[in-house]
Amino acid sequence: MYLWHWPILIFALEVRDMSEAGWKTGLAVIGGALSLAFLTKKLVEDPILRARASSRPRNRRLALALSVTAAIGVSCVSAAGVIAVEHRAEVDRVAILAAMSSDCFGARSLAVDAECDGELEETAVFPSSPYDDVSPLFDAECSTGMTGTEIKQCVWGDPSSETRIALIGNSHAAVWMPAYAEIADRYGWRLDTYFKHSCTFNNASRTQSDDTWRTTCDEWVSDLTAFLAEEEAYEYVLTSAIAQNRAFRDPDTGAESFNAGVQGYESAWQPLIDRGATILAIRDYPRTTLELIGCGVKTPHTPCSRSVEEATVDFENEVLAVAADRVQGAEVVDMSNWFCADGACPVVIGNVHVYRDAGHFTETFGRSLSEPLLHELKEQAGFPDPQ
Template sequence: MGASDTRTRDGVETARQPVNRLPYRYDLDGLRGLAIAFVVLFHVFVGRVSGGVDVFLLLSGYFFLGSQLRYAGRGDASPNPWWPIWRTVRRLYPALLVVLGATAVAALWWVPQMRRVEIIDQFTASLLYLQNWELASQQADYNVASGTVSPLQHLWSMAVQGQFYLLAIALAMGVIWARRAGLDLTRWVSPLLVVVTVVSFSYAWWMHLVDQPLNYYSTWTRMWQLTLGGLLALHGHRLAFHPRLREMFTWVGLAMVLSTGLLVDGAALFPGPAALFPVGGAVLVLLGGGQGPVAGWLANRVMRWLGDIAYPLYLWHWPLLIVSLALWERETVSLAHGVVVVAASILLADLTHRRVEMPLRQHARRPMAGERRARDARSQLRTPGAARARAVGGGALCLILVALLTVQGVWQVRLHNAGGVLLDAARYPGARALIGAQVPDATPKPDPELVGSMVSKIWIEGCISLFGEDPQVLPVDERGADCVFGDPDGTRDVYLVGGSHAEQWVTPLNVLGREHDFRVIPLVRQSCPTFAEERDDLFEPDCVEFNQQVLTRLSEADPDLVISTTTRPYIEQGGRMEEVPDSYPTFWDFLADHDIPFAGLRDNPWKTFEDGSELSVPLCFLDIGDIHECGVVEDEFYRSTDPAAAHLEGMPNAKAVDTSAWFCVDGHCPAVIGNVHVYRDSNHLSVPYSYSLAPLLWEEIAEFL
């Protein structure tokens, strides 16, 4: 923290500034700008993670944590936490609010397919610097640019940075408050940072093997990059190296930073051990001490300017890229398109820096103990000038903040209303149109921008086992009566088993159970169809464990009927047509051996691109409004006959239910049937449409009940 002479003022021990202040490292501004420039170029032209964000985080720790701790080491440091927080808010929020406001206008008004609840939630998460956790909760992998990717995806790193800043301020305030209480904690700061760095890096290494998507976003796995920067700020200048060795450090370090994206895929590896390559390169540049021709080049006027605009450049480039892809209906970036995006990003970044960041940034030095900075600021507002102009600008940004925070609330009200009111069956017959119901002229419901977030009660009540949850636990055992649907007092039991394509049938079964006095008990897990033996090498070991619990429960319960799906495409291998996976009949044989009745439902169509990747049906409808173009050609998904029938017809108490006529008419499976959107994404049924399937489903299972 640095030694300093002390004296007393107003009874409080204070300190003068250290005599030998460290020179500012302008070459690191250039490194920061270059790192972000490579992030932009790789996002736009390469579609890979360059490692620039990892370097940016290290430098954030170097500059911010180092600054906070050096200030805390001063005896006359102010104990008021408001000042560092306010200074940080004025540094980060103005540019962020301008970019988020512009993105909201462009994405929500001009790009209908971005009016999705998960993106609306991300606006609030970005404002509150929680975007990394929001993306993790949405199980959003860090994807390359396309028209369907969130325009706010890149703000995960700003969230990590913002959370770290608060922790850094808290640490510095703790040192200041402890000293005022007579306890010197400065000697413990560096050991603490060493421990945090080692533990965080070890955690990132472990998480890379366990859950890489969460590893990529987590604040705790990224912490080592920031605290390592802080340690270098405190102690890096004490490491003495020969000048020529320092020059070599800078050359090698810069080469490592710039080559990272060409050598590794950061999204699949960082912040695990592979991140030591770009971070290690940045460390070498730091240890280079700003000496040599490379450091001089990094500190030249152009590179320092690039460092100045690095933050707004990072903010602007991704929304411009994603929104333009969606507007121009492109999945890839052409050279001309990329050049336009990069040029526009640089121009907007420079304008944002000069017209928004600099005027609203706090330029005065941080106040010392006893200063009355707030009183002085109020007095400046009494006369016309820069202070009033800053206040007006700040007020305008506050209005943008309020407007953006309101968006999520409005969307949640719309979602609540859409999900809480049953559609009028006369105007929106859904599947009943297939059995003679009249279909009046009406706009399809529910709103396609909302339907994706409308889920069944199994999800709402937590009755489905999710990725990462203990496969040994059946949710019905934890949730009890909350996970029993239909008639809770019914004397017959229908078990619904399988993955999410089985889960969606709980909506009509819940209706039928109440009408016909049977209970519906779900034993379902995300992406986990039911089988007795895994023969396809498609499903996770956790799924095998979960299915063992399901089989044990079914053999003990002896249900009146088991329902599940019987077909699916080999989507993992790019397949687009339905198949009967080899694992499925092992479950059917188990049921036959235990004399348990089974109704096997043929799967509904999946909307995919030619390579097997998924295409959201409601978002397609939002984009082009064509129920046929956004639907599926029947013989591109369905076989000529139900492939499960041959297996089930010869088994006792088993029935193959061919559901294809519930989704397809005259060789086509449209996006809308009976004025109701059939799907909530690329392959799952919407809640309103599955609700309308109740009478058709009853005709098929009534014989068992």
């Protein structure tokens, strides 16, 4: 069962172009796995065990042959699933590249002058499976794990550019990389990324219950601060964080403290500001639920959304926003109007799945945010026009 169920499930989902199995598909997968497990037991495993117990060389050769045959069988089914996944991903990539030229693609459909109703009606929604639509910044070579401390610098855009920009923070900052990277490409700038899971760029100690997560985050921030002091100065540093995160420790009492978090951001940013950087603090984007994401997958042209009140946090309750509002050299950038319209925050916008899980938006939607992000950086943060 262990060997057979997963490749059969993956193959079934890809053949039927589904992101999750319904009860009928689920029963079929279980039935197929049980049948193959039974046959493998009777025709492969039992004969191998009997042959291995035999002292006759012929039987041992039979055992080896059966083992190889069983391995090839499982591998073939697994390979078929992988090929199907890769084929669908390639089809997605081609279709997305073609769709991206439209003014109605993803977040761009929410622009004031966009006229998209007719164009979007009953057409394809990308990607076909949002759950795996993840930015390359999340790859191991560019991200530090929750228990790691290594400083991983990844370079995007033009590595030789004299103008350097940076993206620093946890996954809620990392999701902005596709949009920010396209801006860097447009400007001909260099973009450096520094990303650690579940760790904001903040000097205040954390109050997470897991000691390893807390201590490695503190160490990573300290090491990164020292590393950046030796690097060439940046002109812009983009960062973001989970709005609900208030897990910062008061240095005197050890209790959770909103103000300690604010001060932690201020002290982390100041050395970069002193060297000429402008901090671009993007307010956290609206959040959704797994149930709504599933609704958007099953019925993408039916509104599946949360209200703005449910999906967002008020400004005065968001540590990062309050900090950026206080610090000279930092700018607050609010992108919520590119996720929500008419009081609702849907999970499909401009024929693009917005979210891959309850807390992160998809790479495809992130790419559609490049023009809106550039617009808001100019309007809200005085970002320069491209040269």
